[in-house]
Amino acid sequence: MAGVARRRLDAELVRRKLARSREHAGQLIAAGRVTVGKTLATKSATQVETAAAILVTQDDSDPDYVSRGGHKLAGALAAFVPQGLTVEGRRALDAGASTGGFTDVLLRAGVAHVVAVDVGYGQLAWSLQSDERVTVKDRTNVRELTLEAIDGEPVDLVVGDLSFIPLGLVLPALVRCTAPGPIW
Template sequence: MTKIRLDLLLVERGLFPTRTKAQAALMAGKVRVPGKDRPKAGDLVMRDAPVEVLADACPYVSRGGLKLAGALDAFKLGVAGRVALDLGASTGGFTDCLLQRGAAKVYAVDVGHGQLDAKLRADARVVNLEKTHARDLDPAAFSPRPDLAVMDVSFISLTMVLKPLLACLARPAAVVALVKPQFELEPKKTPKGIVKDDAHREEALTRVRDAAAALGLREAGVIESPLAGAKGNREWLVYWTLR
């Protein structure tokens, strides 16, 4: 009998609708495979291998929701009743997390299009602002103004999007950003998109924190992401307040 990647097997058996959701559950430790302490998406297993999916496997449309949930819990940051802006929404993991925690409205902003999960596109609380570049945010597009912003952007530095973001927020406001070191550093420090040097990781985080402070943001907390990023990169979530 042939072997197959574990994430593909989970989809093939109908346990998850997409590989992305299967991978999210695996990263969250919500899939059990006999003989494997911490099964990974790329593990090759027999097609008839026994697998167990825990009942609470990835409650969000993508594993990004697990990252934000970890931050909201760590920072004791309430979401209920708030108007939020999700910058770099993509599939909508952050947006889904915000809605499940009671957000009244979420502006889902992304430079791409057609990525937001169908469940979220159909939710009346979601304003889908696709094909919108972070640097081109227009304050007039947000009514009412959000008092909470969350960010998960790729292929651009957070230092380049903080200023246009802040122009769109109400006062006071809270900001939570996922810091991805591979997008904050020069290419020579990120071979194959991977940041291996602890000093470089610290440099990336410091750049973002300094840029935020220069714009008047007050740092209220920072944690390492509960899940690793692409290619195993370590990431951080930073919480700021804005007055």
């Protein structure tokens, strides 16, 4: 007799389209929003039956960005927009885009176009990869970025989440890709 089919909880959430990715599934589990049967889930790696009843509760106060990184930029925009920063209609560069949390926030804030740059490959959320307002530049080291690499059109807004490289090493490349003029 065949055994009952089992799968990691995070993978099962993605398979059922209850989460966008395993990372997102982990965030839902960590936030206490996932129950299996009548038990609150606490670990992404928990093995669950593929037929198990799984419930994900909605958090209406959470804008549900494609990654947690979006909350960082959303907080920064909330602080800087009252000081005069405008993002609407701008062409932006997201340095170290990864899953695309910053790109997601920028698009929701009205940016016209985002060039999403990351040294990795295939990490950007599919919803952003398929958005015509996004140009994906995978396998691109920000230190070596040139205006030509971003299709020859300068950006007028740069955001970035670069935790593995000193800012001093990337600033020259970012300046090369930025339109002249005031910061805001």
